Amino acid sequence: MKKICLIGNPNCGKTTIFNKLTGTYQKVGNWAGVTVEKKQGTYLLDKEISVIDLPGLYSLTARSDDERAVLNYLSQEKPDCIINVIDGTNLERNLYLTCTLHKLGIPVILAINFIDDLRKNGIKVNVNNLEKAFKVPTITVSGLKNENLDKMMELAINNDKKICRPLGNIYEFIDNNLSDFISNKFTKSQKITEKLDNIILNKYLAIPIFVLVIFIVYFLSIKIGGLLSEKIKEFFELFSVNTKNSLIKLNAKPWLISLLIDAVLKGFSTVISFLPQVLILFLLLSIIEESGYASRIAFITDKILSNVGLSGKSFIPMMLCSGCTVTGLMATKTVESTAEKRMAVFLSPFIPCGAKTAVFGWLSGVLFNGSVLIATSTYFLGLACIIIFGKIISKTKILSHDDGLFVMEMPTYRIPVIKNVAFVLWEKVKDFTFKTGTIIFAVSVLLWFLSNFGFCGFITTNYNKSFLYLIGNGLKFIFYPLGFASVETSIAILSSFMAKEAVIETLGYLSSNVPSLFSSGYTAYAFMAFILLSPPCVASVATANKILNSKKHTIFMLLFQFVTAYLVSFIINVIGILVKVFFNLQFLIIFAIIITLAIKITAKTFKSCGNGCVNCKGKNICRKKSKHSTTI
Amino acid sequence: MNLIDLKIGEQGVITTLNETLYGIERIKELGLTVGSKIKVVRFSPFNDPVLIEIRGYRLILRVKDAKKIGVRLFEKDLSNR
Numbered sequence: 048m049k050k051i052c053l054i055g056n057p058n059c060g061k062t063t064i065f066n067k068l069t070g071t072y073q074k075v076g077n078w079a080g081v082t083v084e085k086k087q088g089t090y091l092l093d094k095e096i097s098v099i100d101l102p103g104l105y106s107l108t109a110r111s112d113d114e115r116a117v118l119n120y121l122s123q124e125k126p127d128c129i130i131n132v133i134d135g136t137n138l139e140r141n142l143y144l145t146c147t148l149h150k151l152g153i154p155v156i157l158a159i160n161f162i163d164d165l166r167k168n169g170i171k172v173n174v175n176n177l178e179k180a181f182k183v184p185t186i187t188v189s190g191l192k193n194e195n196l197d198k199m200m201e202l203a204i205n206n207d208k209k210i211c212r213p214l215g216n217i218y219e220f221i222d223n224n225l226s227d228f229i230s231n232k233f234t235k236s237q238k239i240t241e242k243l244d245n246i247i248l249n250k251y252l253a254i255p256i257f258v259l260v261i262f263i264v265y266f267l268s269i270k271i272g273g274l275l276s277e278k279i280k281e282f283f284e285l286f287s288v289n290t291k292n293s294l295i296k297l298n299a300k301p302w303l304i305s306l307l308i309d310a311v312l313k314g315f316s317t318v319i320s321f322l323p324q325v326l327i328l329f330l331l332l333s334i335i336e337e338s339g340y341a342s343r344i345a346f347i348t349d350k351i352l353s354n355v356g357l358s359g360k361s362f363i364p365m366m367l368c369s370g371c372t373v374t375g376l377m378a379t380k381t382v383e384s385t386a387e388k389r390m391a392v393f394l395s396p397f398i399p400c401g402a403k404t405a406v407f408g409w410l411s412g413v414l415f416n417g418s419v420l421i422a423t424s425t426y427f428l429g430l431a432c433i434i435i436f437g438k439i440i441s442k443t444k445i446l447s448h449d450d451g452l453f454v455m456e457m458p459t460y461r462i463p464v465i466k467n468v469a470f471v472l473w474e475k476v477k478d479f480t481f482k483t484g485t486i487i488f489a490v491s492v493l494l495w496f497l498s499n500f501g502f503c504g505f506i507t508t509n510y511n512k513s514f515l516y517l518i519g520n521g522l523k524f525i526f527y528p529l530g531f532a533s534v535e536t537s538i539a540i541l542s543s544f545m546a547k548e549a550v551i552e553t554l555g556y557l558s559s560n561v562p563s564l565f566s567s568g569y570t571a572y573a574f575m576a577f578i579l580l581s582p583p584c585v586a587s588v589a590t591a592n593k594i595l596n597s598k599k600h601t602i603f604m605l606l607f608q609f610v611t612a613y614l615v616s617f618i619i620n621v622i623g624i625l626v627k628v629f630f631n632l633q634f635l636i637i638f639a640i641i642i643t644l645a646i647k648i649t650a651k652t653f654k655s656c657g658n659g660c661v662n663c664k665g666k667n668i669c670r671k672k673s674k675h676s677t678t679i
Numbered sequence: 680m681n682l683i684d685l686k687i688g689e690q691g692v693i694t695t696l697n698e699t700l701y702g703i704e705r706i707k708e709l710g711l712t713v714g715s716k717i718k719v720v721r722f723s724p725f726n727d728p729v730l731i732e733i734r735g736y737r738l739i740l741r742v743k744d745a746k747k748i749g750v751r752l753f754e755k756d757l758s759n760r
Contacts, residue, residue, distance in 0.1 A: 105705075105708050105709060106708045108704065108708070110704075110705060136735075137734075137735055137736045138735075139710060139734040139735055140709065140710050140734050140735075140736055143708060143710065216712075218707075218710060218712045218715070222714075244721070248721060248723075248724075248730075250722075250724055251724075253723070253724045254724050342739070345739070346723050346728060346730065346739050347723055347724060347725075349723065349727070349728050349739075349741070350723060350725035350726075350727050350728070351725070353727075353741070359728070359739075452700075452701050452702030452705060452706070452744060453728065453739070453740070453741050453744070454702075454705065454706065454709060454738060454739065454740055454744075455738070455739040456736065456737070456738055456739075457730055457736075457737040457738065457739055
């Protein structure tokens, strides 16, 4: 079996070519330890040839996880030929990677992509000159229009020529030898991009448009998706009632009925009812990504996120976390700096995910008369915690980093290719159903077992004897300072670690009168805050562990999240007690003023002036900027 | 004169790259080498980062990094003044 690899800069149209070559079938694999995907498929015209799509790279220096993974792969697997896909509208920069390929010692061919676009704009590419300069077969192709792709494969299969090594500095080589066929003429799509950006990135319009886009994404996925979820749940409820009745008629054993209805069917319906939200969210996000708007989002949000030690690249992962923390965490692979990636992994779970949102919706319905304000306030609580606790942990040894370098290519707008979008969507849905779904399913069964069995076997009515009750009873003292120390809430918290939405099931199942579990609105809110900030579900923790690639860091993350949750809930509970004792607002206002002053003072003392002096520890408030910056 | 001193739309030529620039190798790989033409296209709504044009494509840079890239005006623009 021959192996042909596709290599190229990010955004050079590799994936489109890959999908055209392999049809829809592909296997997405991960490298051990890092969450970098390589895609593998068989060539449609010859099943004996496998095509591998590697992550986009700018060079072969192994600076990010993506690059390291590609290098490891190439040195271990030794493919038979590399197809270097080159964006014809951006030859100069794309050829930099080409100039470094000689290091691999693997045969190479060059494929100049987007030839249809170039032709339309009257730009010619001199293939002969390129062939002469690099001494390897070169061909112009169009992934979108399926032009020359089979010819390209034929060249690649029969090629054994290795690329020649450029002399001297690479860009000098490009400038001196290749400049005669590089045209910096703007193509039509670049001109359209310019016009669109004048509106989309306009100083005054950029933020309203951005907010509108985010709003549409949320509205469609949470509202419309939520509506569909409800319908699915209703259907399953009806189905399980009918099944139960027919099982009773069949004289099945009570524990078997319970297992089938309360564990298997319920777990199954939870997984399925999540699908509409996941589907819509990923559809919209992959459109945003494919079209090129994602880079604009990074451009707009970078300044805000840089305050917390993150960059604009972390926005998309964080946004994804509002759908599902697992997918959000997986998206952090696009963040290059390791420290920033860790920060993103530590902090993003504070954004309420779809399941948490459902829990808060339900809790505010049961406890706060369906107050929308309470439910949405959790978003802002999460954001506030990201800013405050992000600042604090960015000072720790594991996460401290000099802001690193933030560079990002701003691609031209492209109309999303339906096949690519559908493909990403299919992958995500499959991923969700099988990976996350199995965990949710397993947890439902486990919970069912723990709550229905005790030392005396199967329990039908007296749940005080179940394993779950014993565990909850043993743990409840931990939550005493937070104001909710009942068995039910401790069990809910325990099961929330398995899957956040389990809080609804557990509380609903264990207690007939949920409001009676909380002494006041404050303790109820403290409980919500704890659910929001405490470590995410097992599936997320497993993903985080994979990305952090270190047990130590994962444990540190869990501790950090637990302490944050505990602290914030404690503060809310204390405020509640204080309000009860003093029962006036004046005191609260003074308290709030003291807290803000304290935060301001500490922030001033520790903030660096932003001049980026080498040894600045921000010790003295650096007011004399000019004087200070000369001491580099 | 550094990159940020260029007016929007003005073309410059890179003269120096400050060695304290973190990730200077990556910057060079992306084509920001001494002698290459560079243009400031626009700033983000919060005035940071900045969008630049280099070697026929566009790149986002933070202002603090852009300040470490020394430029001079491209001659064509100079003669226009």
